[in-house]
Amino acid sequence: MGNKTKQKLLESALDIFAEEGFKSATVQQIVGRAGANVSAINYHFGNKANFYAEAVVHHIKKTLPNASLESKSENSPEEQLRTFISQRITIFTKKKPPRFIEKIMIQEMANPGPVMDKMVEHVIRPSFKRLSEIMTNLLPEDCSEAEVRRHCFSVVGQCNFYLHSQPILSRLSPDMELDEEEAAQLVEHITSVCLAAVKAEHDKRL
Amino acid sequence: MGNKTKQKLLESALDIFAEEGFKSATVQQIVGRAGANVSAINYHFGNKANFYAEAVVHHIKKTLPNASLESKSENSPEEQLRTFISQRITIFTKKKPPRFIEKIMIQEMANPGPVMDKMVEHVIRPSFKRLSEIMTNLLPEDCSEAEVRRHCFSVVGQCNFYLHSQPILSRLSPDMELDEEEAAQLVEHITSVCLAAVKAEHDKRL
Amino acid sequence: MGNKTKQKLLESALDIFAEEGFKSATVQQIVGRAGANVSAINYHFGNKANFYAEAVVHHIKKTLPNASLESKSENSPEEQLRTFISQRITIFTKKKPPRFIEKIMIQEMANPGPVMDKMVEHVIRPSFKRLSEIMTNLLPEDCSEAEVRRHCFSVVGQCNFYLHSQPILSRLSPDMELDEEEAAQLVEHITSVCLAAVKAEHDKRL
Amino acid sequence: MGNKTKQKLLESALDIFAEEGFKSATVQQIVGRAGANVSAINYHFGNKANFYAEAVVHHIKKTLPNASLESKSENSPEEQLRTFISQRITIFTKKKPPRFIEKIMIQEMANPGPVMDKMVEHVIRPSFKRLSEIMTNLLPEDCSEAEVRRHCFSVVGQCNFYLHSQPILSRLSPDMELDEEEAAQLVEHITSVCLAAVKAEHDKRL
DNA sequence: AATGAATGAGCCTTCATTCAT
């Protein structure tokens, strides 16, 4: 199993695909960075599209485990919500591991392709399922499924905004810095917004 | 002096740029749809990049007036917030005018370029300014600027989620239809979430 | 005769043709500098090639008279030779009038076309005829026509070298400056070389 | 690892570049003659400009050795000068090897580019150095460097005239044929002119 | 008489893919 070239290609591809998108990224760029030959991609993966898909799932399977062990179900639902939000927000504060998956997601949102399906299955749906559980515990029991879903979307909507709209934010409020302190306050803000909405939902039933 | 070709090009360009992005869209596609010659773009706009920019601002200037001059400041701040949210949400319910600007925005979020600056100035900043006024009126007077901003971002975050993440939504919840009824409920939901957060902000001060 | 545009085109064309050559010079450049329309050239001159030819002869007829009517045949043949050489050499010392014709000549030497014929007839042949007369007077009477011609070519060869090979000279001897003083010494040098050759021709007959 | 196409391209390029100049020559012409594909040039050389430069130095390195190792320093300086001149003149008499480098030189004189630098370094400067040695030996010892240089330029000026000004010569004296006999007489003529000038320089010191 | 608009041929270059080794 001396597939060193194949491994190297899978490792170095995400960077470029994340930055340029599937179509704009060129195989020459990628093999160049991997120190491999142009034909390597077609040899190992058949064609560019297939390679793209394989590279994404390879990266997901390698990095997802580290990110998902977030249960600690002994905590209160409120705390679980705060943790969930904190994990989303701190993704883009800690810059050390470049957020490939997130950038790929934006690229796929702009130009959806087969890879989007895989990302939804492997990344989004599990995360959304976890959030659904938390919100179900928080909200009144007689909340309809649709209502729970809306609350979930409110959570991820607020979180993803800081993730996806950075190019807008940096132009709209150039002075705003997303350092650790701001991130902490953000987590508190979003959490309290969502809990206030939950509370309102309970009050409504009185 | 009809400049008929130039006009036709400006009209038919947004469609393709919105769908494919600046780089992937080809001038041949665009001129083909406009029934014009490839050189027409270089003649009228110098090059592809400039044409892209001009097409976007052309479209903004043509469609923006219809969308923005609805304030009705005599209403209560709560009603103004509901109206603001409703305008954002109903953008993608009424399908008649294809949401070019919104798609362009996603494309630019994935691959920001000079056009992003123009969109922020012409579209985003005015809208955000209006929202800031509304939220300033709703929130306690001693709210810091940063706090107001976070509430604003919570509003647009929740709204934009349905706008930007449609490719995700359609895969995550294929049964969910974004018809007029769901949109109306969505507006109510987001409005009540935000107002609950505002109320919590007031309660905190007691 | 309000052919102002036509005149302006003829005036401003040489500059660009001289610098770029016929093929590389574009009509857009030329009409741009003349403040005219692209179609002006085809309208007034039929096509680019014809315009090029007319521009060159226009310039020749306008500038040649000032340059050629200096014979002073009362002087000694030696002095006439010195004057001839001086005229050639000082062409490229006095920079005020940009040497369009000379540059056009180099362009045509690299890529000869119909214009070359006209330049030979209007510029080269008259000048060469004058030189032939001078040399015929200087050389022994029994010199063959071919011998006289070789002496003439020695004169113009030495002179033109400084005119045509400037790009080489500036790279070969970057420190060498072609100021007025060097030009004066150059005239003396070339004149004395040619007169020494003439003297040798006389001595040979003794 | 034959790189046959690359070699073939290098071989067949000079012809067209020499005839048309860098800008006017098209890659399609060149690859057509080499029986190759258009992309071959970009694959092997990156771009047209680089290909041009590589083709020129390739040709220089292939042909220069044959031409330069002829010194025979045991001969008298007069004889060395005659040899030098003869080599320059016979370049364009022997038509068998088409004079690519010379034509390229004229093209670069008309439109100098980066290639000119390389030609000066590889071709001109060595040749000029050799001539400087010869002339230094011939001229009086107290001749200034500038004086020696002028004598050298007189030599190459006379020689190059027949090389560069052929399009003029063929129009000015259509009957003059540059056959071997005329070339021989030309070598004698130029040599005697230069030696007469040398002798005059010595006489002046008496 | 003169011009802005429009065209089509051609150019260099890029790129994913295939071929031969």
Next chain:
DNA sequence: GATGAATGAAGGCTCATTCAT
């Protein structure tokens, strides 16, 4: 198993010329 060489389709752009006014 892996690669350097080569290809063909396509892209953006330039330019002299023509068209319609």
